[in-house]
Amino acid sequence: MSENENKPQSNFIKEIINEDLKNGKYEKVHTRFPPEPNGYLHIGHAKSICLNFGLAKEYGGKCNLRFDDTNPSKEDVEYVNSIMEDIKWLGFDWEDRLFYASDYFDALYEYAVKLIKKGKAYVDSCTSEEISEYRGMPTKPGIESPYRNRSVEENLDLFERMKNGEFKDGEHVLRAKIDMTSPNMNLRDPIMYRIRHESHHRTGDKWRIYPMYDWAHGQSDSIEGITHSVCTLEFENHRPLYDWFLDELEIHHPRQIEFARLNLTYTIMSKRKLLELVEGKYVDGWDDPRMPTLSGFRRRGFTPESIRNFADRIGVVKRDSIADVSLLEHSLREDLNKRALRRMAVLRPLKVTITNYPEGKEETLEAVNNPEDESAGKRGIPFSRELYIEDRDFQENPHRKFFRLAPGREVRLRYAYIIKCEEVIKDESGNVIELLCTYDPETKSGTGTAQRKVKGTIHWVTRKDSIDAEIRLYDRLFTAENPDGDKEKSFKEFLNPDSLEILSDCKLEPSLANVKPGDKFQFERNGYFCVDTKETGNEKIVFNRTVTLRDTWAKIAKNRN
């Protein structure tokens, strides 16, 4: 619902912004989304993207895209491209404001020189072990480095030579001179620059020193004129440092605001662990439809609208929480229900012969494309003597509340006739392999003569005209609500062995012959499906099940146990 999307919901960040605007701290709102190009975006990032771009839009401001590319050894253009693609797919536009932290390496260097001259930064020549040892513990103060009181001149000289590549990796670092006894670890002379003899994906070999996150981030925000720098909770303890740099430098001072990152039931959100799933081949790549990555959701058949709606509904707060996937699924179904064309597809076929339907006869029946949208029109579907129905729509000894086909019972074939099961044919081992049924010619759909009511309606496909396809059924990737929440067990122990089921003998109605990768449909009574973008080729059609329909029967069947 578009009104849903426009419904402005307040949150603590907007309250802060309102206050800042009111008292003149800032005159406009300028946010940014600052991903590190070292992995694929996931739904947690989507929350942040929706938030940052959403705030800019709501306040008539701007939102920049800035790649936080300060660590050449982890980052890659592959990620840069996938990130841009995902943001665009989600529906946001940074216009001409695509930036990189590496754009500011020169400016950052000058700022560092300024701090050195102020006596607020120094070159430390301790080893990384020593530095870490001197840093102390959260509960115990650190001690000062023996190099802490070098002269400004010496620092300037050393720092320039660090830049010029005169030293080896790890030989020196540039540190801010703050307070080794601070109860906030981030203020214990944080490292600003480290030496890395590595090429950067954008600056090439120009730099031999690279800035750390804390040093690069706030200054980049400042350079871009960001007003509200929205980030996740783990940076809360960094805010004093963020502020310290800006204050010492006396430059434009954005306000950092932290919110709780998104957690979702039955999924993990850690980039590192997601990478582990990919590298360990537990899934089929970053865009595996079971992955919580945006590329995974896209391939699975999710719409960007549904994800945006979801992001609106979960809200923004400072407390840790874990959102229910069913809310995401609700947003998805709500969107797809309005838009997806209905089609009939039989996932697990059971042959049905209508014994009193003339052999060789064929007729075309009319079916509605989308009951939620009349403009979607109608289509014809062929009907003839031999059909397939869903094998689960037949029970030899039906449960009390099962209103589908059973020996001697009647059901309506959607958009066609009422049929009655007269005989059950089995193979040697007792499996039902075919049903012999009769139909009632008076009950043709839409004729108005169909006065008779039957309790159940099932979908079907004609044998002769059906199209073969492979359909992949997905279930949640993990069996535990919070797979990451167990201190004893690894998240991998909660992987759901049944998260993927491949059905290779599915039968589709003929109107599905010319589908294109990415096309989305509702297969009546089954769920929403989309044409897989990777596996679908000339000879083969592969559908992914995006999400099932709400299924009350499944609930009844489950509760029976």
Add this chain to the structure above:
RNA sequence: UGUCCCGUGGUGUAAUUGGCAACACGUCUGACUCUGGAUCAGAAGAGUCCAGGUUCGAACCCUGGCGGGACAACCA
């Protein structure tokens, strides 16, 4: 045994900033239905982590507990 942040139905959020706790998801009924979908109607479910205090009045303010999270990468 430090600093910072956070505690509202099962879940996620709200409460016009001190006025008797609202919405959504989920759950459960029922109606309708040629999708056991959608839709519609309804129900159950928290007295706001605990204990004090201030106040005519507290989820909102104060104090003290308790519980959860973050911080000890030359990662972001």
